[in-house]
Amino acid sequence: MIDLKNIGKTQVDFLRDAYNHDKIAHSYLFIDPMQEKGLATAYWLACLFNCTGTNKPDGTCNECQRILSGNHPDVFLVKLEGKQTLSIDQVRPLKEELSKSPVEGTRRFFFIENADKLTLAANNALLNLLEEPVAPVVTILIANNANQILPTVRSRTQIVNFYDEKEDSRYSKLLEFGLNSDEIADLGDTSNLEQECKYLYQELLENSDMAIVRVHKLAGLANKPGSQKFVFYQLKQFALDKIDKYINLEKNAQLLQLLMDCDKMRASNVNFHNCLDYLVLKFE
Ligand SMILES: [Zn+2]
Numbered sequence: 001m002i003d004l005k006n007i008g009k010t011q012v013d014f015l016r017d018a019y020n021h022d023k024i025a026h027s028y029l030f031i032d033p034m035q036e037k038g039l040a041t042a043y044w045l046a047c048l049f050n051c052t053g054t055n056k057p058d059g060t061c062n063e064c065q066r067i068l069s070g071n072h073p074d075v076f077l078v079k080l081e082g083k084q085t086l087s088i089d090q091v092r093p094l095k096e097e098l099s100k101s102p103v104e105g106t107r108r109f110f111f112i113e114n115a116d117k118l119t120l121a122a123n124n125a126l127l128n129l130l131e132e133p134v135a136p137v138v139t140i141l142i143a144n145n146a147n148q149i150l151p152t153v154r155s156r157t158q159i160v161n162f163y164d165e166k167e168d169s170r171y172s173k174l175l176e177f178g179l180n181s182d183e184i185a186d187l188g189d190t191s192n193l194e195q196e197c198k199y200l201y202q203e204l205l206e207n208s209d210m211a212i213v214r215v216h217k218l219a220g221l222a223n224k225p226g227s228q229k230f231v232f233y234q235l236k237q238f239a240l241d242k243i244d245k246y247i248n249l250e251k252n253a254q255l256l257q258l259l260m261d262c263d264k265m266r267a268s269n270v271n272f273h274n275c276l277d278y279l280v281l282k283f284e
Contacts, residue, residue, distance in 0.1 A: 002068045004047070004059040006040035008032075008162050015045055015160075025158040027130050027139040029115070031146050032162035033171050035185055038142040039113055041162075043068055045138065046075045046109040073103040079113040086114060088121040095125065098135055108137045115141035116148035116181075123150045130156040144185045177233045178267075183226030190230060193221055197234040201243070204283055205251055211280045219273035228272045232263040258283055 032038030047057030047064045066072040203211040222228045239256040262279045
């Protein structure tokens with residue numbers, strides 16, 4: 001079930017304006033590093049076209065509910081389904097659907113999530129799809145990075161950006177830190193991890209016995225390479241920002257150095273939990 005709470009506010013304003021002026025394009029490229037907002041906004045647009053409520057789109061009427069739960073005959077979603085790439089076989093059904101008229105509404109909607117994962121063959125198939133605006137269809141590609149989309153495809157779409165400045169700078173910081181765009185997209189909501197990192201950082205500086213328990217919890221939470229990198233990124237960030245008001249600067253500097261050493265251990269494939277244990281035991 002898609003949650004309309006996740007929509008991008010400014011992007012939705014932009015699309016509503018286009019809708020009111022009958023200027024909705026037939027293909028969009030949503031650039032969203034996290035993909036979540038982009039996808040929710042795509043569904044929002046389908047709801048806008050089909051909603052039967054007075055406050056369109058309300059997200060609660062029968063039409064909206066069918067769309068958001070993936071049960072509307074005019075709304076199609078192509079997604080990775082656990083695979084590494086989006087193949088031509090996944091795009092082909094859209095071509096077959098393209099010639100058909102909408103079953104219920106005035107438009108059909110084709111959404112392609114992780115569009116940066118389209119194979120070359122799938123990209124080319126898609127190109128044909130974007131070139132033939134025979135039926136009333138809106139195709140929305142959602143990708144975490146515009147550069148990974150074939151220029152020929154990109155040039156046929158209207159680009160809508162979902163970065164905000166804060167996220168944008170975080171995104172580039174994470175890239176700089178060595179996470180790739182897939183790992184960043186895969187991180188999702190990091191507020192939980194951030195909170196645990198903050199506790200650990202503070203417990204370390206206070207030499208609290210809680211630190212070793214915290215480490216255990218963190219190791220359970222960060223169970224993928226991307227989130228493990230993120231933990232070290234976040235801990236170093238706290239040390240760099242000196243977030244503790246009553247901070248002992250010397251201790252903070254020691255901690256920062258040790259964090260860098262432990263992160264090197266992590267990067268050379270030492271078990272993540274062991275790296276954190278080492279951090280706690282060594283920092284006293
Ligand atoms: Zn509705």
